[in-house]
Amino acid sequence: MTQVLINGLGLIGCSLALAIRQAHPAVQLVGCDVQAVTRDYARQHQIVDEVTSDFSAAASTADVIILAGPVSVITANLATLATLTLKPQVIVTDVGSTKQTVLQAARPLQQQGITVIGGHPMAGSHKAGIQAGRADLFENAYYFLVPGLAPQAAVTQLQTLLVGTHVKWLTVTPMQHDRLVAQLSHLPHIVAAALVNQTQTTFADSPLGLRLAAGGFKSITRIASADPTMWTAILLNNATLITNRLQAYQDALGQIQAAIEQQDVPQIKQFFTAAKTTRDHLGPERLGSLPNFFDLFLNVPDQVGSIADVTQRLAQAKLSLVNIHILEIREEVDGVLQVTFANAATRDQAAALLQAADYQIVRRD
Ligand SMILES: NC(=O)C1=CN([C@@H]2O[C@H](COP(=O)(O)OP(=O)(O)OC[C@H]3O[C@@H](n4cnc5c(N)ncnc54)[C@H](O)[C@@H]3O)[C@@H](O)[C@H]2O)C=CC1
């Protein structure tokens, strides 16, 4: 039986586990993570067949090893793997958002004759962690493969294993990959975070400030909610190409600033016309079969009774939910209930309804 080890059971690791499980029920899935809470969740929800915290032991018996931690962890994992005795036919792959440093870290392993295939699904979310994992996360998304010198049979084997992701495969070199994502993914995450931080500073003394933000601000800054550990690792691992793109972006900002200062109407209009034309041809935001999640978090005094009460109230108001679960279970203390909806309008109607019934909304996103 094929044994697949996934190291890092967060958003991406968990989603891959679910997609592999759907297409290949007989595959033996082993999940490894440093966080006990993540391992417990994986065990309780049977996301994998076996859970471990011992990466090296699990790696030595695996047929496929998928590295799904932050990029800094992936490079460290590759160094560790080079010190172990692995199965000779093992395929090592990763999901990291950068590829040059990852494949550089894979060299000692490749020099031992181990097959390494770089990978990167171009789908994900600003949400992190195992609880955000979903089998259809990657549906219709591009999935970069960096096979290098890996035999075609191994590439086909990996693609067959991941067939349940329903991705579109794209073979690239590490440099092509890092150039593409520096502009398409890494720069936008920096821009979003910088805009949020600069706005926060601007309104530091204003009582309403950021709370007045409308849809435009929220949609351009959604990805600023992404995980800081993951993004620190990405920036450090694609530094040169990212700083190059940042400079080009600052130059572009300088040009529009100059056009405004000079009241250059044609130039300003051209700025927006060019962007509109390009953006209008970009297609829908969500490529997969399901829309994004919209969450409501509420304090609940008695978890068991509250789930029933909340679902009953929502059903009576004909507000459909996608999922509901308790995030914190502590004796004698309030719990937090996460209720997930298919769209923001339903979530906001549900929030109003539950608030009217004296539930305290602690967060919505
Ligand atoms: N979030 C996204 O949208 C996408 C992320 N990626 C890449 O996928 C990788 C994983 O990202 P996410 O799943 O989003 O992050 P995540 O934060 O949801 O999950 C990372 C998991 O790795 C675990 N981990 C951290 N250090 C570890 C270690 N030393 N050993 C074992 N487990 C460890 C964490 O406990 C966590 O469960 C990153 O390399 C990221 O660059 C790729 C495509 C999309």
Ligand SMILES: O=C(O)C(=O)Cc1ccc(O)cc1
């Ligand atoms: O949430 C979003 O829109 C993303 O951009 C997700 C994402 C994050 C990191 C990647 O390497 C690829 C995709």
